[in-house]
Amino acid sequence: MDIKAYIDSGILELYVAGALSEKENKEVYDLMLQHPEILQEVLEIESAVIKLTSAAAQPSKTNIFSQIKEKLKFGNKEVKVVSIERTKYNWMTYTGWAAALVVGAGLLWTINQNNQLESAVTTAEIEKAYLEQQIEEAKTNLAATQNLLNVLRDREIISVPLAGQGNFATTYAKVYWDKKTNSIYLDAQGLPEAPEGKVYQVWSLTLDPLTPTSLGTIDDFNTDDNKIFAITNANESQAFGITLEPEGGSESPTMEQLYTLGVVASAP
Amino acid sequence: MQLDTLVSQFQKKDEKAFEALYNMYSASMQGVIYNIVRDQDIAEEVMQDVFIKAWNNSASYAPEKGRFFTWILNIARNAAIDKTRSKAFKNSRKNLDAEYFVDILQTSESLEDTTDAIGIKKFVSKLAKKCIKVIELLYFKGFTQKEASEALDMPIGTIKTRNRNCIKELRTIVLE
CATH class of the missing domain: 1.20.5 (Single alpha-helices involved in coiled-coils or other helix-helix interfaces)
Structure with missing residues (x-):
């Protein structure tokens, strides 16, 4: 069979157009399977016709394929x-x-x-x-x-131990007297906490005749940590005493409430 | 061959294969349909019908009966022609007999951006009227060779060779 003459006859163009009879279609199909050059010719004709017909298409206003899929109820996942x-x-x-x-x-x-x-x-x-x-x-x-x-x-400092008196024998205190600076340091660690409404009052005493001079009250006794109090004392003291007095202090010591008392050594 | 596989997948109701085939042939079908109905809305409506029909009747296609392209082309032409015969369509449209696909190609602005389109415009502009008529009837309208021979008052052999030469010319333009 003359393949070239067959191709040149124009039958393949009609085949692609769908203008042949069913019998002719079958004939072309069989020849296409046997002769690759006929298949190639058909593919090129088809491709050219697709391009020509596509050129007549107008731009779509809608997405046609998505509407087709919707109508065919394709997988809901990708409608x-x-x-x-x-x-x-x-x-x-x-x-x-x-x-x-x-x-x-x-x-x-x-x-x-x-x-x-x-x-x-x-x-x-x-x-x-x-x-x-x-x-x-x-x-x-x-x-x-x-x-x-x-x-x-300090050697110059006079140390005066104050011993517990009467009912308060277990109490004690100590006075360090710095005569140069006219001050005493009272170490009152041996005294119990002052009851509410009461304060300790410190006295300087001269013994002959017995004359007490108030050195003031220790108002912060209960709150002080080390119980050492610096007090000014310009007196020629011969002894020191501590009494418990009503808040604000008293004019003269209440002797029943005398806690500690100590005499200054007459050494210097 | 890839197309054979796609078509057989499509016949097994593979949606992906269907979409691939749609993408291959939809523009061509749209051109054919639009050329017949000459109304974009109607053309899109017919497009839907054509591909739905193809999906539902996929079993009726067989390779020995012809190309898959030719099969779907037939569905498209028939659906479009059916549309033009409907009463509603006849009432709204004027007589389309005198129109050819060439008018669309020469007036369409959507063609400007593809090189193929430029080539096709050039091709169309120098095509002899005899080429235009034969291509119109065989590809766009779906005439058989016998029908074309009667419509153009030419022997079948002349139709064949003339069409062969016209398509040859088209191929040199679009397939290079």
Whole structure:
């Protein structure tokens, strides 16, 4: 069979057009299977016709295929076909929103972090201030203790033990008298807490004749930690005594409430 | 061959294969249908009918009866022609007899952006009236060779060779 003459007859063009009889169609099909060049010719004719007919198509107003799928009730999962332009728009939009969300979340996180850090800084500052205060107190305490130690070690200082009297025999106190500075340090650790409404009052005494001079009340006795009190004393004291008096103190000592008493050694 | 596989998948009701075939042939069918009905809304309506019919009657296609393209082309032409014969269509449309696919190609603005379209416009502009008529009847209208021979008052052999030469010219333009 002359393949070239067959092709040139124009039958293949009619085959693609659908203008042949059923018998002729079967004939072309069989020859196509036997001769690749006939198949190739058919493919090229078909391709050219598709391009020509496509050129007469008008742009679609609707998405025809998605409507076809809808009418055929194709898998509910993918009923709508989104056009390319729409996809592009969505892609941009979603990406934009996603980016905005990420940035927003990042911003919130940063703000939160900042707040936490600020709060931490504030806490640290408060702690620092508290620690500074403690150091200051410790320094003050140290200075006071040092001072006390100096007083105790000073040769010039007169030490006067005050012994418990009468009902208060178990109590005791001690007075350190610095004559140069006219001050005494009263160590009252051996006294019980003052009852409510009462205060301890410190007296300077001269013995002949017995004359008490008030050195004042110890109003902060119960709250003081080390129970050492510095008191001014410019008197020529021969003895010191401590009585419990009503709040505000008394003009003269209440002898029934005399807790401790001690005489100054006449050594100097 | 890939097309054979697609078609047999389509005949097994594979939706993806159907979509692939739609994408291959939908523009061509739209051109053919529009050329017959000359109304975009109606053309889109017919398009839906054609592909739904193809899906529902996929079993009726067999390769030995012809090309798959030719099979769907027949469904499209018949559906479009049926449409023009409906009473509603006749009432709303004027006589279309004098119109050929060439008018669409020469006036359509949607063609401007593809190189194929430029080539086809060029082709159409220098096509002899005899080519236009023969292509119109055989491809766009679905005339058999005998019907075409009667309509153009030419022997079947002349129709065949003339059509062969016209398509050859088209191929040199669009397939290079």
